[in-house]
Amino acid sequence: MKKDEVPQDKGNLSNKNMKELVYATDEKGNYTTALSTGWEPKTIALSNSIEEISERIAIAKAQVENNEVSPICYYMEFCRMDIGVLSSYVGMWQWRVKRHFKPRVFARLSDSILEKYAESFNITIEELKNFKTN
Structure with missing residues (x-):
């Protein structure tokens, strides 16, 4: 998943003002990290x-x-x-x-x-x- 497409759904962490570190790809296709508040599924x-x-x-x-x-x-x-x-x-x-x-x-x-x-x-x-x- 691309860095700008990392889900920011309301999740278990969003109530605690925390974010989860996930892997995503940047615009060049290289793996990088991004922060997510949650993902509904x-x-x-x-x-x-x-x-x-x-x-x-x-x-x-x-x-x-x-x-x-x-x-x-x-x-x-x-x-x-x-x-x-x-x-x-x-x-x-x-x-x-x-x-x-x-x-x-x-x-x-x-x-x-x-x-x-x-x-x-x-x-x-x-x-x-x-x-x-x-």
Whole structure:
């Protein structure tokens, strides 16, 4: 896209008086940078993905409240992780992390394992053990 055609739509950044750095071509066809306040398709896609993440967090919260899954599942969603990312942070196989989603298995986890999860979620072991639904 040419530098003078960089979109300046109202986006997530325009409310904060910020601009995004994007690549464009100048009049000679060379790549250069330009500032953009937003681009409507990108804003829509970002809003949709944030909405989906919020829904997944709410579902995980309800499942913890109903004792269907452990708090590990909620914090994984809240921290925008998936099984692969979380398992790499805690240094365990994915099947083992999934197993820790079961409330009965979670209740028997040692503090050393819980510490790995707590560190990954940037919370304390007590916060992980005593999940509060605010």
